[in-house]
Amino acid sequence: MHIIVFSPLLTPRIKYIFNFIFKDILKAEVEFTGNSVHFLQSEHVKISYSDNPLADELFFKSSPLLFSNKVEELKLKTISFSDYLVPFPVEASALSFDVFSASFFILSRYEEYLHKEKSDANFTARDSTQYKWKVLNRPIIDEWALLLKNMIKKKYPSFKFHEKTFQHQPTINFTLKPDIPSGFLPKTKFIFTSIFNKKQKFLSGVFDDLTGLGINPEEVITDLGYLEIKSQPVYFINFPTDDKNRFSFENSASFLKEKQIGLLSPCLPEKEKSGNLKREVLKLGKVQNSSINLRSQQLDFLKLPACYLHLLSAGITSDYSMGYSDEVGFRAGTCTPFNWYDLQLEKVTPINVKSYSISDTAIHYQNVNDATKTIKDFIDAVKLVDGHFYSSWQLKNLSENVKFKKWKAVFDEILKYAG
Structure with missing residues (x-):
């Protein structure tokens, strides 16, 4: 029936x-x-x-x-x-x-x-x-x-619906540092050109390390390994700007071999978007040296339909960008993954959208108790309909660094609550 x-x-x-x-x-x-x-x-x-x-x-x-x-x-x-x-x-x-x-x-x-x-x-x-x-x-x-x-x-009392259950999956984003070349001259050239490349933000990374605000992604992700999460996080990677394609990430990314990964898509001018996405997708494939399920997330302002059209052209079919990075809420009105419908062509596309309702940037002004209550309210709303709860976090906020420790406490608490 x-x-x-x-x-x-x-x-x-x-x-x-x-x-x-x-x-x-x-x-x-x-x-x-x-x-x-x-x-x-x-x-x-x-x-x-x-x-x-x-x-x-x-x-x-x-x-x-x-x-x-x-x-x-x-x-x-x-x-x-x-x-x-x-x-x-x-x-x-x-x-x-x-x-x-x-x-x-x-x-x-x-x-x-x-x-x-x-x-x-x-x-x-x-x-x-x-x-x-x-x-x-x-x-x-x-x-x-x-x-x-x-x-x-x-x-129709005799009609039976198939059962489904609540699911939870956090997404975590960070910038992957490139491998520094061995040898005095290659290393010196790498550091010199990186420092003077304004797009690179190398100096800010060095400053964070010197002031104790920097984090080691491998250490933080390893520490997160003890957490019991039914659905493991997806780690979205931002690659440093590399105009001349001279960076390697083989050693830096070795700790991601068994993780679910995706591309943290940058916000770029429209004329640069498609070409850049394809280059970033190639880098992502090299991180795990395999044909991976191509996932993406964009945490800058998501512009429709342009953003999803660029994803399609780059071969990305799983996206976690649907949400508001500066405000909590269900942007697409649902907590169930859905395929994006292209209103210009009037057809269903292959892009499967997982919509996040909470991001750490949207609750950064709240104290620990208020932020925890906000998230629990959203989890309750999703549990009521047996949906999927997606949240978005910056990796640095999940570290033991004293500056970010309150967010680590919030994250740990909601993991226990969500199960």
Whole structure:
């Protein structure tokens, strides 16, 4: 027994969002049909999405958004629902709003496409409609999916959904130092050119080491090895600028051989982005000398759709960039991994997005107790819907250095809490 969905017109948008909610979140099989006779004769769980119901199925009145193939300014109306606002109000429907259009609008980052047409400024958490609707701090699409699940179980008590469990995976980023060449002349040339290369930030690294603020990535990552984490962290590597490709990382990266790694993608001008990404991907492959699952994370301002188009051109298919580095919240409205939908081409892409809701840079102004409570609240929200909790950390903040010790304490506490 599975779910059969009827709609008079089955667009890519409809298939995408119904598959995400019912297959990815709720773990149920879905069949689509535009044939009303086949739908009415089916003995499966019936859901229709159209202007009017066909019989006594679960009927959800549709809005125009999912039948369109354009990105255009929308005059969004909202109504109160529980303790927050929802868009796309409808009447004579199983819910008082079009939950599928609302989910697609948030998940596709529709408003960010509109934003880039109107402004060159970066899109911030406070620009988002989720912030205005008071749902930014909730995995709202997963909550709506749970609501749909309960509605289905009430109408079709014998229908069984597959079980899923809460998962937790931290991401940790740092800059990998290059191997310093052996021999007096090569070593001298390396240090001299690095110091006078402004892009290199070599002097700041030396200063950190001299003042005791620097960290040894290998030592910190080794120390983290004692932690019991069901899903091991992904370590995102930033490579120092190397215009002449003279750096080697073989010795420096030896401690990463058995780790999950990815590329910390820098924020660069658009004309430099694609070429630079491909060079960085090659470096990443050399770190483990193998064909690896290409992962990326960008913690500067994420610009859509350009950022993901560059990832596709570089062959990256797993991304952890969807979040706000300066504010907590579920940027895409979900705590379930999803494939990015390209609104320009109206198709699902191979990029699987894991959206982080917490970063250490977003809670740096809070004290230990407040920061810990904030994170626990987010973990509770994700556990409620059996989702994936992703968080983003700088490696230096997880060291024993006295300057960063409070963040190490927060990190340790949330690992225990998340399990």
